[in-house]
Amino acid sequence: MxxxxxxxxxxxxxxxxxxxxxxxxxxxxxxxxxxxxxxxxxxxxxxxxxxxxxxxxxxxxxxxxxxxxxxxxxxxxxxxxxxxxxxxxxxxxxxxxxxxxxxxKDRKEINLTFWEFIKFRFDFYYRALTSIIFPQKQNTLNAFLLAAIGIYIANAKRLLKAKFVITFLIFIISPIIGFLFFRANEAKVYDYYLVGYFVPFIILFSAALSQLAKNWLGIALLAVFFLIFFQTNIPMINSYLKKGIAPFTFKDQISSVKWVLDDARDNPFSVDVWVAPIIPHAYDYLFLWLGETKRPIKDADSLYTLYEEPGNLYPERNAWLSQKNKEGIVEEEVQFSGITVQRRTKTR
Structure with missing residues (x-):
């Protein structure tokens, strides 16, 4: 485009x-x-x-x-x-x-009024898009965000003539409007749903701030912005380079699925997976790929539960685990970094 x-x-x-x-x-x-x-x-x-x-x-x-x-x-x-x-x-x-x-599917539709839902969704947009600039210090970012909006309003005619502005505005507005119609699955939308729109947002934000460089006061404000930006982000980048961002890797996911398949042998088994995005597509693919003809069967007597950490941050995970404890008794538990796999015998 x-x-x-x-x-x-x-x-x-x-x-x-x-x-x-x-x-x-x-x-x-x-x-x-x-x-x-x-x-x-x-x-x-x-x-x-x-x-x-x-x-x-x-x-x-x-x-x-x-x-x-x-x-x-x-x-x-x-x-x-x-x-x-x-x-x-x-x-x-x-x-x-x-x-x-x-x-x-409209399962577990969120129970909010129209305006409550609009606020709920725009709170998500704000948090998801702004966290890529300042993961912390949101109040500081608010000042620069308002400044960027003010710059676009004050210079609308000139900035809208820029080759990239209309293109990226169309890009940003599309998901903002689109997700307003998504109310299924308790209207859960995650930050990574907007990953394709982070760069357009950053470019539009940067284009507005670049207008500050036309005088000494603006340059001083930009210096403050970059000072806070680097002070906030460099420690996080260093932490990522040393420790990584997730407590497990793709190799751990493969190992956890292989353990289930090897442990089940030729016996019928069922699998229930909990991951933070709620829908465990990744594990569905892995069981199909690695299992070949050996696939989970619904309602089999042998139940395997698999969940990722950190899960204690999500009330849904605790509720899910409590339900699994009612459905079956844990016979064996293994861990692959941040992934826990349990073999259970279903209670009658």
């Missing part, structure tokens, strides 16, 4: 590069679906809004513009990218579409 914005804004370049940028943009959007659907899903409405804006500005048809030939190529590239996932989905009992359907 960055390349498209450049070509739409400059018709001479559009004649040379416009068509290929449309195809590249669609290919990258489709490719992003392979990595993180929750974040990439809102690329589509953002891209559609951008497309309509481009057509209004540039027109439709003709060399270098969006035309029938380019449109057909875009559809072809978009759908061909999904062939691997489609084959995987049907090979493994519709696991992808089934998981998506379950995530969208």
């Amino acid at each position: 960055w390349g498209l914005k450049h070509t739409v804004a400059q018709p001479k370049i559009a004649n040379k590069e416009g068509e290929i940028w449309w195809v590249i943009a669609v290919f990258l959007i489709a490719l992003s679906f392979q990595f993180e659907l929750a974040s990439a899903f809102f690329y589509l409405p953002a891209f559609l809004v951008f497309t309509f804006w481009a057509i209004l500005r540039q027109g439709y048809g003709g060399h270098g513009k969006l035309n029938n030939k380019t449109l057909l190529t875009m559809f072809f590239v978009f759908f061909i990218t999904f062939i691997p996932q489609t084959l995987f989905n049907f090979k493994h009992d519709n696991i992808l579409l089934g998981a998506l359907g379950n995530a969208l």
